Amino acid sequence: MxxxxxxxxxxxxxxxxxxxxxxxxxxxxxxxxxxxxxxxxxxxxxxxxxxxxxxxxxxxxxxxxxxxxxxxxxxxxxxxxxxxxxxxxxxxxxxxxxxxxxxxxxxxxxxxxxxxxxxxxxxxxxxxxxxxxxxxxxxxxxxxxxxxxxxxxxxxxxxxxxxxxxxxxxxxxxxxxxxxxxxxxxxxxxxxxxxxxxxxxxxxxxxxxxxxxxxxxxxxxxxxxxxxxxxxxxxxxxxxxxxxxxxxxxxxxxxxxxxxxxxxxxKLPKGSEKRSCLVMYNGDITGSEESFEFDAQFTFKVDKVMEVDGDVASLLSNSRFAEEFTFQPQEVNTSASGGCWAKPKAVSRNPFELVQQLGSASVTASTGGCCAGQESC
The missing domain is CATH 3.40.50.150 (Vaccinia Virus protein VP39)
Known part of the structure; x- marks a missing residue:
C-alpha cells in the first residue's frame, strides 16, 4: 500500500x-x-x-x-x-x-x-x-x-x-x-x-x-x-x-x-516558434477521416486550407499531430489564393459561456472572404 x-x-x-x-x-x-x-x-x-x-x-x-x-x-x-x-x-x-x-x-x-x-x-x-x-x-x-x-x-x-x-x-x-x-x-x-x-x-x-x-x-x-x-x-x-x-x-x-x-x-519544447500559418488536414486520423475537431474553436476539414494563429500552429507542428497536416507560411499562399481559406470559430474561453454558444447558431464556423458559402473553396 x-x-x-x-x-x-x-x-x-x-x-x-x-x-x-x-x-x-x-x-x-x-x-x-x-x-x-x-x-x-x-x-x-x-x-x-x-x-x-x-x-x-x-x-x-x-x-x-x-x-x-x-x-x-x-x-x-x-x-x-x-x-x-x-x-x-x-x-x-x-x-x-x-x-x-x-x-x-x-x-x-x-x-x-x-x-x-x-x-x-x-x-x-x-x-x-x-x-x-x-x-x-x-x-x-x-x-x-x-x-x-x-x-x-x-x-x-x-x-x-x-x-x-x-x-x-x-x-x-x-x-x-x-x-x-x-x-x-x-x-x-x-x-x-x-x-x-x-x-x-x-x-x-x-x-x-x-x-x-x-x-x-x-x-x-x-x-x-x-x-x-x-x-x-x-x-x-x-x-x-x-x-x-x-x-x-x-x-x-x-x-x-x-x-x-x-x-x-x-507541453511544447522550449523556444518553440509561434507564427500564424495555413494548414491542411490530411484525413488520416482514425475516427476523424472527414474532419478533425481540435477544440471548440478549430475544426479542420480534410483537404481544406485553414488559417491558424501562432499558438495553434505551434501546438500542431510540435505534437503528435505534426504528420497529420501540411503547413505553409501564410504569406506564401496569400497571392496565389487571394485569401481564400477557412477561419476559426469565434467562441468564448469561458466554459459557461461556451455552453450557451454551443446551442446557438452564432457558433457556426465562419469561412470569411471569398469562401463564404462557396463549396468550391
Missing part, C-alpha cells in the same frame, strides 16, 4: 482517506452517486468509441464515475497515462485504440477500485486478441507520480476523467503531469469547474467533495495554474452544465454553478 506524500499536511491526508472511503466503500456503483456531477459527454460518442467501450467487462463499467469522454485522437502506438484510473474503464478503452504496440498505465490511490481494474487484465487482453498485456495499473497519488515510479518524459499523452477536482493539491497534479510528459505531449482531461472560487467551509463537506463539487477549480484558476507549471494556454474542447439534482446539496451550494469541461494542455 502506498503512503501519502511526506510533505502532505494532516488536512490533505484526511482528504485522501475520505476520497478512498467514498469511492472504495460508500459507492458500490454509479447509481449510488448523490448528484449529477458525473454527466455524459456534451459531444456525441463516435461509433468507433462505442464499439471499444462495448468490449469492456460490465463490472468495470459499473464502477465508472467519469464526467466526460476522454478519447484524444491519434493514439496508435503511443504511451498513455490515466490519472485516477479507478476501475480501469478508460484504460481498457484506450488499450484498444493505442493498439498492441502502444501502452496504457493507470494510476489510482483507491485500492478497492484498482482491485477491479487488475482483476480483468487477462480477460480484456484475450478479448482484444493481444499476445501480452499493453495495460498496467499502479497504486499511488496523482500528486506524486515520481514516488509511484513514473519517470520523467515517459508518456506521450495523459488523460484524466473527473479526478483532478478530488485532489487537495491541484498544482502538484499539473506539475507532475508536466514532468512525466514528453516534449510535445498532451494532457487531455475532463473535469468539473466552478464559476467562482469555492470557500473553505464547503470544501470541508465530505459529500460535496466526494461528489466532485466543492473541490472543483474556478475555471480561470486552471489557466493560471497550467501556465505557471509550464503548459501552453489551455484549449477548451467542449463543456456542459452540471445540474446538481439534489435539493439538500443545492441548498448547501447556494448560488455556485458548475460545468463539466474538457481541456487540452500541451
Amino acid at each position: 502506498e503512503v501519502a506524500p511526506t510533505a502532505a499536511s494532516k488536512a490533505v491526508t484526511s482528504v485522501y482517506n475520505e476520497v478512498k472511503e467514498y469511492y472504495g466503500k460508500t459507492l458500490k456503483n454509479k447509481s449510488d452517486l448523490k448528484s449529477n456531477a458525473c454527466v455524459p459527454s456534451a459531444k456525441p460518442v463516435p461509433a468507433y468509441v462505442r464499439k471499444v467501450i462495448a468490449g469492456i467487462h460490465p463490472d468495470v463499467v459499473a464502477k465508472y464515475y467519469g464526467c466526460g469522454l476522454v478519447v484524444p485522437e491519434c493514439l496508435e502506438g503511443f504511451r498513455v497515462l490515466d490519472l485516477g484510473c479507478g476501475s480501469g474503464r478508460d484504460c481498457y478503452m484506450l488499450s484498444q485504440l493505442v493498439g498492441e504496440k502502444g501502452h496504457v498505465t493507470g494510476i489510482d490511490m483507491t485500492e478497492d477500485q484498482l482491485e477491479v481494474a487488475q482483476k480483468y487484465v487477462d480477460y480484456h487482453m484475450q478479448r482484444f486478441g493481444y499476445k501480452k498485456p499493453n495495460v498496467n495499473f499502479v497504486c499511488g497519488y496523482i500528486e506524486a507520480l515520481a514516488e509511484a515510479g513514473l519517470e520523467e518524459k515517459s508518456y506521450d499523452i495523459i488523460i484524466s476523467n473527473c479526478v483532478v477536482n478530488l485532489s487537495p493539491d491541484k498544482t502538484s497534479v499539473l506539475r507532475e503531469a508536466y514532468r512525466v510528459l514528453k516534449d510535445g505531449g498532451e494532457l487531455y482531461f475532463s473535469d468539473v469547474y466552478s464559476d467562482a472560487r469555492i470557500p473553505e467551509d464547503l470544501k470541508a463537506n465530505t459529500v460535496l467533495w466526494g461528489e466532485c463539487l466543492s473541490g472543483a477549480l474556478w475555471w480561470e484558476d486552471l489557466t493560471r495554474l497550467a501556465e505557471e507549471v509550464g503548459f501552453c494556454k489551455p484549449r477548451l474542447v467542449t463543456a456542459s452544465i452540471i445540474t446538481v439534482g439534489n435539493k439538500e446539496l443545492e441548498k448547501l451550494l447556494g448560488d455556485y454553478k458548475f460545468v463539466s469541461a474538457t481541456y487540452r494542455l500541451f
